Amino acid sequence: MSEKATQYAQQNGARFVDELKDLLRIPSVSTAPEHVEDVRKAAQFVADHLTAAGLQNVKLIETTTSERKGHPLVYADWLNAPGKPTVLCYGHYDVQPAEPLDEWKTPPFEPTERDGNIYARGAVDDKGQLWMHVKALESLLKADGTLPVNIKVIVEGEEEVGGEGIAAFVREHGDVLKADAALVSDTEMFAPELPTLCVGLRxxxxxxxxxxxxxxxxxxxxxxxxxxxxxxxxxxxxxxxxxxxxxxxxxxxxxxxEAPTKAELDAWRSLPFDEEHYRKTEVGSPALTGEEAFSVLERTWSRxxxxxxxxxxxxxxxxxxxxxxxxxxxxxxxxxxxxxxxxxxxxxxxxxxxxxxxxxxxxxxxxxxxxEPIVVSTDNDYIHAAAAAMKDVWGKDTVYVRGGGSIPIVGDFVRELGIPTVMMGFGLPDDNLHAPNEKFHLPNFHRGIASIIRFFEKVGE
Amino acid sequence: MSEKATQYAQQNGARFVDELKDLLRIPSVSTAPEHVEDVRKAAQFVADHLTAAGLQNVKLIETTTSERKGHPLVYADWLNAPGKPTVLCYGHYDVQPAEPLDEWKTPPFEPTERDGNIYARGAVDDKGQLWMHVKALESLLKADGTLPVNIKVIVEGEEEVGGEGIAAFVREHGDVLKADAALVSDTEMFAPELPTLCVGLRxxxxxxxxxxxxxxxxxxxxxxxxxxxxxxxxxxxxxxxxxxxxxxxxxxxxxxxEAPTKAELDAWRSLPFDEEHYRKTEVGSPALTGEEAFSVLERTWSRxxxxxxxxxxxxxxxxxxxxxxxxxxxxxxxxxxxxxxxxxxxxxxxxxxxxxxxxxxxxxxxxxxxxEPIVVSTDNDYIHAAAAAMKDVWGKDTVYVRGGGSIPIVGDFVRELGIPTVMMGFGLPDDNLHAPNEKFHLPNFHRGIASIIRFFEKVGE
Structure with a gap:
C-alpha cells in the first residue's frame, strides 16, 4: 500500500479543491452553441492538468467531421508498468445547462463552499468526480514516481448531449483505448457512507x-x-x-x-431505503407516481x-x-x-x-x-478489486446497485472494447444532478481520491 | 354632405399614413414590463395628435391605483354641437407582443409598405383603425371648422391585457364618458370590399x-x-x-x-363563405377542428x-x-x-x-x-346610420356579423353606460392579427376615414 500517495493527497487536498473550482468556473455547457469556446477551454484545462500530473501523450482529439460539429476528447496515458493490467479512466468535462438560474442560491459558475459541500453546475456531474481520477493519478506519480498499473485516460465533452463523438471514436479507433477494464466515476453512493458500485444503467x-x-x-x-x-x-x-x-x-x-434476477431483487430489498423518507426528502411531491406493481427502486432502475x-x-x-x-x-x-x-x-x-x-x-x-441500457456482471476481478478498495477506505461492505440514468459510453466500452466497466461513484442522492444547486460533498471528494488510489493498487497487486 | 372634409382626407392621405407609421414605430406592448415607457409614449403621441386635430380637453388619465399598475387612458372631447347626439369614439394604442420575431418578413416595429398594405405590429389592431378616428375628426374640423355631432374620445392602453383600467374608469366615472352611442373600429370586414358591422363579440x-x-x-x-x-x-x-x-x-x-336566432343563422348562411377556401387560405392546416355539429361561423362566433x-x-x-x-x-x-x-x-x-x-x-x-360576451341589437338609429354611411362609401349593402374575439370594454359600454356600440371595422380576414406580419390594407384605411366622416354626418343629420 502506498501510504505516500494517500498522504500526498491529504496534504494537497486544499489545492485540489481550488483547482476544481477553476474548472467549475468554466461554463462548459455542451448543448449550448454560445458556450462552444467554453467547452474547449474546459478540455484544455483538463489536458494541462493531466500533463502537470505526469501523464504522457496528452492531447485533444477533435470529433468534428463533415457531418457534425463536436467537442474535443482529451486523451492521456502512462504505459510504463509492463505486465500489469491497463485501466481506462473515463470522465466528462461538459455539464448540463444551469437553467432555471433564479433557483440557484449562489451562481452556478461561481463555485461556493457551504456546509462541507461545493456548489456549482458540474460539481458532481462530472467535473468533481473526473477530478478525483486526475488527482489520484497525480498523487501516485508525485509520491511514488510511478503507477501500479498502466493507465489510459479519455475525457469527453458531449456526455450531456448523447456522446456521439466518443462513440464514433470508440467504433473507429477502439484499439487506441484498448484496456483490461474501464473506471467510470459518474454515479452516486446509495446512501451517505455506504460504498457503492453501480452495475447497471438505463x-x-x-x-x-x-x-x-x-x-x-x-x-x-x-x-x-x-x-x-x-x-x-x-x-x-x-x-x-x-x-x-x-x-x-x-x-x-x-x-x-428483461427483469432483474431474483438475487438482484433480494439485494435491493435489503438496501437501506425508506420510500416515505425518499418521497419527503428527495422528491418532495405529495405522492410518488409510476407503476404500482413495482417498488421505487425497480421503477427507477429496471423499468x-x-x-x-x-x-x-x-x-x-x-x-x-x-x-x-x-x-x-x-x-x-x-x-x-x-x-x-x-x-x-x-x-x-x-x-x-x-x-x-x-x-x-x-x-x-x-x-x-x-x-443503450447495460448490465455489468459482478463476477470479475476488477469489480472485486473496486469493492475491496472501497471497503478499505470506507470501512463497510460495498453494495451493488443500478442507476436510473444513462452513461452512453459505458455500453460502448462493454460492446466495442469487450471490457468490464467499474462504476465507482461518490455522489450522494441529494446532490441535485441536472438541477439548481448541484453540489459535491467534499469529504466524498477526498475519500474518493483515496478509494481510487487503493483501486489502482489492488488491480496492480 | 361635407365634400370638403372628404377632400381634405384625400389630399392629406399620405401624411396620415406617415403619422401612423410614427405611431407604429413605438413598441407599446402592454403585457411587457420592459415596454412600460413605450406604452406611455404611444399614449402621449395620440394625445398630441388629438390636440393638433382640434379636439379639446385632451388629457392622459392615469389608471395606476394602490392595487395595480396601469397604462394611461387618453381622453379628448369636442362638445360644441348643442342639440346634436354625442358619439364616444373608442380605440386602443397598445399592441400584442410581436414574438416570434423570426417569422416577420420585416421587423414588427419598422412599418413597411408592400402591395398596398402597411406591415407592423398594431397596423390593424388597433393603431391603424384608431388613427382613422383621429384623422376623420381632423378632416371635419380642419375642412369645416366644426363637427356635425358632439364627440368624446377615449383611447386605452390595456386592451390586449384585459382592459382593467378602463373598466374601472367606466364603473367609477361613467358620467365623464356619457354619450348616445359608442363607435369602435377594432373589427374586420367579412370579405374584401364588403361593408360589415359587427354586432356580437365573444x-x-x-x-x-x-x-x-x-x-x-x-x-x-x-x-x-x-x-x-x-x-x-x-x-x-x-x-x-x-x-x-x-x-x-x-x-x-x-x-x-344562448344560441343565435334563426334570423341571424339564416343571415350567416347567406354570407360569402367557403369552408375549404377558409381552411386553405386563412388557416392552412390539414383539416379544421371543433364541434362537428356546428358550422365554422357558429364555432368561431357563437360557440x-x-x-x-x-x-x-x-x-x-x-x-x-x-x-x-x-x-x-x-x-x-x-x-x-x-x-x-x-x-x-x-x-x-x-x-x-x-x-x-x-x-x-x-x-x-x-x-x-x-x-364578458355581448350582442348588440341591430334595431337602433346608430347602427342604421353606420350601415347607410358604409353603403354610401363602399357601394354595397352592409352585412351584420359577429366577431370571435373580445373587446372587453364594449360589454361595459352596453352595461354601464347603457349605450349602443357601433363596431365598424375595416380590417381584412388575412390581416394576421396577433400574429407575425400583421398588416392593414391601405385602401381600407382611406375608405374607413371616409366612412367614419359619413357616419358622423348621418348621426348629426
Whole structure:
C-alpha cells in the first residue's frame, strides 16, 4: 500500500479543491452553441492538468467531421508498468445547462463552499468526480514516481448531449483505448457512507415531437373553435401515450424488457431505503407516481419510463397573449432497460404518434440522442478489486446497485472494447444532478481520491 | 354632405399614413414590463395628435391605483354641437407582443409598405383603425371648422391585457364618458370590399394553470418512474378537459349558452363563405377542428372554446436536457358566448382541475384577465346610420356579423353606460392579427376615414 500517495493527497487536498473550482468556473455547457469556446477551454484545462500530473501523450482529439460539429476528447496515458493490467479512466468535462438560474442560491459558475459541500453546475456531474481520477493519478506519480498499473485516460465533452463523438471514436479507433477494464466515476453512493458500485444503467432515447397546425400563428378569438391547437394536440397524444397509472401505452413498448434476477431483487430489498423518507426528502411531491406493481427502486432502475422535459412554442412571457401557435414541440425522453433497443423503441414511438395524431395537425418525431441500457456482471476481478478498495477506505461492505440514468459510453466500452466497466461513484442522492444547486460533498471528494488510489493498487497487486 | 372634409382626407392621405407609421414605430406592448415607457409614449403621441386635430380637453388619465399598475387612458372631447347626439369614439394604442420575431418578413416595429398594405405590429389592431378616428375628426374640423355631432374620445392602453383600467374608469366615472352611442373600429370586414358591422363579440377568461410536482428540478434518469412530471400531468388534465371531438368536458360548461336566432343563422348562411377556401387560405392546416355539429361561423362566433397558448417551464433550449421540472404552466383561455358569465365559467374550470388532477401534483388556477360576451341589437338609429354611411362609401349593402374575439370594454359600454356600440371595422380576414406580419390594407384605411366622416354626418343629420 502506498501510504505516500494517500498522504500526498491529504496534504494537497486544499489545492485540489481550488483547482476544481477553476474548472467549475468554466461554463462548459455542451448543448449550448454560445458556450462552444467554453467547452474547449474546459478540455484544455483538463489536458494541462493531466500533463502537470505526469501523464504522457496528452492531447485533444477533435470529433468534428463533415457531418457534425463536436467537442474535443482529451486523451492521456502512462504505459510504463509492463505486465500489469491497463485501466481506462473515463470522465466528462461538459455539464448540463444551469437553467432555471433564479433557483440557484449562489451562481452556478461561481463555485461556493457551504456546509462541507461545493456548489456549482458540474460539481458532481462530472467535473468533481473526473477530478478525483486526475488527482489520484497525480498523487501516485508525485509520491511514488510511478503507477501500479498502466493507465489510459479519455475525457469527453458531449456526455450531456448523447456522446456521439466518443462513440464514433470508440467504433473507429477502439484499439487506441484498448484496456483490461474501464473506471467510470459518474454515479452516486446509495446512501451517505455506504460504498457503492453501480452495475447497471438505463439507456434512453430523447426525441422531440413537433406538431404543426395552422400555417401561421392565429388569433384565438377569430379562429378558436375552427383552427387546430398544437398544444392541445400534444396534450392529447401525451395523455394517450402515458396513462395516469404510469403505464406507457405504446404497443410493444415493454416487449423485450428483461427483469432483474431474483438475487438482484433480494439485494435491493435489503438496501437501506425508506420510500416515505425518499418521497419527503428527495422528491418532495405529495405522492410518488409510476407503476404500482413495482417498488421505487425497480421503477427507477429496471423499468422503462417516459418523461416530458419542456414544451417550447407559443407564448411563454408574463401575462396574456391570445395566440393559437402554428407549431409546438414536446421534448420527450424514454428511459430504456436491458432487453430494449433504442432504435426499435423509437420506431414504436413514432408509429404510435403517426397512428394517434389528432385531427388537423401533422407531427414530426426527431431523435436528439440515445444510449443503450447495460448490465455489468459482478463476477470479475476488477469489480472485486473496486469493492475491496472501497471497503478499505470506507470501512463497510460495498453494495451493488443500478442507476436510473444513462452513461452512453459505458455500453460502448462493454460492446466495442469487450471490457468490464467499474462504476465507482461518490455522489450522494441529494446532490441535485441536472438541477439548481448541484453540489459535491467534499469529504466524498477526498475519500474518493483515496478509494481510487487503493483501486489502482489492488488491480496492480 | 361635407365634400370638403372628404377632400381634405384625400389630399392629406399620405401624411396620415406617415403619422401612423410614427405611431407604429413605438413598441407599446402592454403585457411587457420592459415596454412600460413605450406604452406611455404611444399614449402621449395620440394625445398630441388629438390636440393638433382640434379636439379639446385632451388629457392622459392615469389608471395606476394602490392595487395595480396601469397604462394611461387618453381622453379628448369636442362638445360644441348643442342639440346634436354625442358619439364616444373608442380605440386602443397598445399592441400584442410581436414574438416570434423570426417569422416577420420585416421587423414588427419598422412599418413597411408592400402591395398596398402597411406591415407592423398594431397596423390593424388597433393603431391603424384608431388613427382613422383621429384623422376623420381632423378632416371635419380642419375642412369645416366644426363637427356635425358632439364627440368624446377615449383611447386605452390595456386592451390586449384585459382592459382593467378602463373598466374601472367606466364603473367609477361613467358620467365623464356619457354619450348616445359608442363607435369602435377594432373589427374586420367579412370579405374584401364588403361593408360589415359587427354586432356580437365573444367574451373570454384567460387563466393560467400551474402544476407543481417535486420540490426541485430532478434528473429524469435518477427519478424517472417515481417522480411526478408536471408536463405529463398538464397533458392529462388538458386532454380530459378538451376532447378530441372539440367538446369541452367541464361539467356545466355549456349550461347557459344562448344560441343565435334563426334570423341571424339564416343571415350567416347567406354570407360569402367557403369552408375549404377558409381552411386553405386563412388557416392552412390539414383539416379544421371543433364541434362537428356546428358550422365554422357558429364555432368561431357563437360557440365557446378552449385554447392553450403556451406552456412555460422545464427546458426549452436547443438540444436535450433530461430534467423533470418542479413545475410547469399552461396558459389557457376560454372564449365565452352570450349567456355565459366569466366568473362562473372560471369556477367550473377550477373545480374540474381540482377534481381531476393526476396523482403526485398540486395545481393552482390563476385568472389573468376576462371579458364578458355581448350582442348588440341591430334595431337602433346608430347602427342604421353606420350601415347607410358604409353603403354610401363602399357601394354595397352592409352585412351584420359577429366577431370571435373580445373587446372587453364594449360589454361595459352596453352595461354601464347603457349605450349602443357601433363596431365598424375595416380590417381584412388575412390581416394576421396577433400574429407575425400583421398588416392593414391601405385602401381600407382611406375608405374607413371616409366612412367614419359619413357616419358622423348621418348621426348629426
Amino acid at each position: 439507456g434512453m432515447i430523447y426525441a422531440e415531437l413537433e406538431v404543426r397546425g395552422a400555417m401561421t400563428d392565429l388569433h384565438s378569438g377569430m379562429y378558436g373553435g375552427a383552427a387546430p391547437n398544437p398544444f392541445i394536440a400534444l396534450a392529447q397524444i401525451i395523455a394517450l401515450m402515458k396513462r395516469a397509472d404510469g403505464h406507457i401505452a405504446i404497443p410493444g413498448f415493454y416487449d423485450n424488457v 422503462p419510463t417516459m418523461d416530458v422535459h419542456g414544451m417550447p412554442g407559443g407564448f411563454i412571457g408574463a401575462g396574456a397573449k391570445t395566440v393559437i401557435p402554428a407549431k409546438a414541440v414536446a421534448k420527450i425522453s424514454f428511459r430504456l432497460v436491458p432487453g430494449m433497443k433504442p432504435a426499435e423503441t423509437f420506431e414504436k414511438y413514432k408509429k404510435f404518434v403517426e397512428e394517434n395524431m389528432p385531427k388537423g395537425v401533422t407531427a414530426e418525431v426527431r431523435m436528439i440522442h440515445f444510449g | 367574451g373570454m377568461i384567460y387563466a393560467e394553470l400551474e402544476v407543481r410536482g417535486a420540490m426541485t428540478d430532478l434528473h429524469s434518469g435518477m427519478y424517472g418512474g417515481a417522480a411526478p412530471n408536471p408536463f405529463i400531468a398538464l397533458a392529462q388534465i388538458i386532454a380530459l378537459m378538451k376532447r378530441a371531438d372539440g367538446h369541452i368536458a367541464i361539467p356545466g360548461f355549456y349550461d347557459n349558452v 365557446p372554446t378552449m385554447d392553450v397558448h403556451g406552456m412555460p417551464g422545464g427546458f426549452i433550449g436547443a438540444g436535450a436536457k433530461t430534467v423533470i421540472p418542479a413545475k410547469a404552466v399552461a396558459k389557457i383561455s376560454f372564449r365565452l358566448v352570450p349567456g355565459m358569465k366569466p366568473a362562473e365559467t372560471f369556477e367550473k374550470y377550477k373545480k374540474f382541475v381540482e377534481e381531476n388532477m393526476p396523482k403526485g401534483v398540486t395545481a393552482e388556477v390563476r385568472m389573468i384577465h376576462f371579458g
